Amino acid sequence: MADLAFDPKAVEQLSPPLVTGKPSLHEVTEAVSIHTELETHRNWYIALAISGSITLLLGSMLAYLISTGIGVWGNNNPVGWGWDITNFVFWIGIGHAGTLISAILFLFRQKWRTSINRFAEAMTLFAVACAGIYPLVHVGRPWRAYWLFPIPNADLAMWQNFRSPLLWDVFAVSTYATVSALFWYVGLIPDLAIIRDRATTKLRHTIYGIASLGWRGSATHWKNYEKAYMILAGLSTPLVLSVHTIVSFDFAVSIIPGWHTTIFPPYFVAGAIFSGFAMVITLMVIARWVFKVEHLVTMTHLENMNKVILATGTIVGYAYATEFFIAWYSGNEYERFTFINRAMGPYAWAYWSMVSCNVISPQFFWFKKLRTNIPFMFVLSIFVNIGMWFERFVIIATSLHRDFLPSSWGYFRPTIVDILTFFGTFGLFITLFVFFTRFLPIIAVSEVKGMMIQTEHEKHYLPATTAGSPESVKAH
């Protein structure tokens, strides 16, 4: 028996603990809830002042745009889609990691997701909020934006064209935003009840009591809750894949060389997950340090996310190569021109920025030393975000700026309004996070506790199944 004896150290090496330091259930509650209960820190006001001013900048840019017209942006013929659509796809892509973590990893029983899913889902919502601004103002007359939806009304007097991928996109993005919000809120209900139960003032008790809808954590509650959570995860999994697929249809269904390719849906989905995980790393590295939850969001979580970045980054690199191969193999001279122009034309600087950030940089994560190095992964995640922004810009600008007739060739340059609007969306994104981290539990407390108990049980039963009875282990 000696050789087969259960060695807890070996198991720990194979699957390192997801919660370190063995905190009690109460200590976990404490660690996650405390930041919503302490007196507001001065730094919080400073953070809010900075991000709030940037959000005001966004507001003023949008007000200027709406009152003047979209001519204040750099979009023009032949590049009719500029930074607006680039930024829309960029933000919506970032959101995808949140749904992937909350839904797909849940279905795959990846226990490491529990510490990061709340945070990542919040990121999804806030990113989709930033993304949603662009199509709304891009339509030119945003006060008519309800025309996008099949709402009977007197002033349009016609119906939407359901053959258009742009309309599919309206349905995909609005469904995605709604379902993500529902999923997030359902996950929050038991945790809001925790904060209610810990409340020391009447006001807090009332607000969190209403927000938690009177959650009691009864066995009946949990039974229906777990079922609902499972169903939402099952629904969100194909949903998240469909959203970026349909976003890619906006391009792929057109006949523009460089857009009209069947590889777009899987390639867009991989890119979305790639950029989303990079954004989770960027934010999580900061948040776990600021809120002192390093024992709940451990190196295992970060390393796993870096592995996802490596895998999806490699898929993205492979997709770039495939695009080039197909352009050559198609024998279509417009396709060939578009791709050669992408790499060597006036936007070569953007193309090669994209390749260095997206194809080369994630490859460093093959080395364990680098993917477990916090400053390194932080810098690299920012590179990936820059690279993925450039990917969308390259796809849009390079495919449009060389029209079929050389007389309609052009070059897109963003205006100051373009730049400040994009900068402003980061302000909105961070402001929403600043509020989120102040008032809501940033880690799914109930899920982490359930996971801790479950892991404890598995450890308890492991010796019995792998190395005979527990007695024999003790005897050894």
Next chain:
Amino acid sequence: MADHSSIHGVVADFASPDTLLDAVKAARAQGYTRMEAYTPFPIHGIDEAMGAKPSILGYIVLCGSATGFTTAVLLQWWTGTIAYPLVISGKPLFAFEFGFPVMFELTVLLSAFAAVFGMLGLNGLPRLSHPIFNYSGVAGSSDDRFLLVIEASDKKFDANATKDFLASLGAEKLEVVEA
């Protein structure tokens, strides 16, 4: 039998999910049927131990899915062929191929609504007031305590006898809770 109309039940407060689960099994074996557990996270196996039926939420969601799918088909078919027929590039006025994305999205959307509101409906939420909140240690049930309540509506319920029985199961705290 005594009049229990002013009593909700007896709360037994346990320190771990395992002792709670054992207590539920013992209470069932003793013949109690009307009980409820309050825990900080779902305890696996407790529904079976309490003799609770599986959740019917799946059927509610199925109705949501069917409604979403049907709405999407009818919407696209009716607007495209009846209300506003418009020939574009010789494409058909209605076809499942181009209609698929919207059908999928509306199916998912209405299923998700059914899942969330169905769950809240089955759980009787929102409901801001409940007798369990009268228990002095209720806050623990969202932290690290595991409560078992034997309700006064149980045929076998008797405030003193039930209390003694629960004490014998290792409850660390016992309390009769007002309705």
